[in-house]
Amino acid sequence: MPRLAYWQKTTKRLTGAPYSDVNGDDIAVNFRVGFLSELSDSTQFGLTAQTGTEFELKGDAEISGFPKQQTPGVFVPITMKEAASVPLAIPESITVGARHQLNNSVTVLAGATYARWSRFEGLDVFSTEGDGGQISQALGRTGDKPLSHVTEKWQNTWQFNVGGIWQATPAWAFKAGYAWDESPVGEFVTARVPSSDRHWLTLGTQWKDAQSGWTVDAAVGTLLFTDDPKINEFVYQYDSPSQKDPAARDLNYKGEYELDAWSASVQVSKAF
Secondary structure, three states: OOHHHHHHHOOOOOOOOOEEEEEEEOOOOOOEEEEEEEOOOOEEEEEEEEOOEEEEEEEEEEEEEEEEEEEOOEEEEEEEEEEEEEEEEEOOEEEEEEEEEOOOOEEEEEEEEEEOHHHOOEEEEEEOOHHHOHHHHHHOOOOOOOOEEEEOOOOOEEEEEEEEEEEOOOOEEEEEEEEEEOOOOOOOOOOOOOOOOEEEEEEEEEEEOOOOOEEEEEEEEEEEEOOOOEEEEEOEOOOOOOOEOHHHOOOEEEEEOOOEEEEEEEEEEEOO
16 A cells, blocks of 8 residues: 555654555356367467456555654554445456377477456445545545555456477386466556566476386476566556546655576376
């Protein structure tokens, strides 16, 4: 909740900054359909489409350390809680992929995914108690305005990937893959999701015993970001998401993140 920075500045007598916590849950349904075409004995082509999902997370919003005026010029920190909801849209996507066996030991793969992340325009926390909730009264919130608004305005994305499998022996296979993943975060980079376009590199191996049915897969991967995300985050209006909130003046958060990640996985399975 960016407005907390404003509260902190206007209540310098407090020893700690206000802290907000929002928890919620929901259950939703989406659908996925796909098909696989055998173009030849060595070549397959597939397509998968997934519908979008609309969540309405319901739970509680809590603010601790909120400055309440006790006497003129003296503020004390209090904790407030209010029932809240957060609408969240997960985008629809479509994925295409192809697999081709070059010879008895080498197989190549390629694919692409398009996701409609532009559905995610803002992160809003709404009160479900009306104007009478503790936080609503403290903020002077009325009508349909949210308790908190963060402009996101994400963009649609592409992801492309290529890979290969080398069947070195009947039991051992070695795998490698690369993917370029476009970040959905555009102009409004926030501290919640400091993201940029990224590259994925993965190496793996598989051991399979045809007689017993046991298979062991292991893989390691690294995630490399194209740029160190730079943040210059302001408080924006809910009704005009691209316009700064005048109540927060020119307060903003600036920063630069150095991001990287790696992963490792092991899977054991048995066929019956």
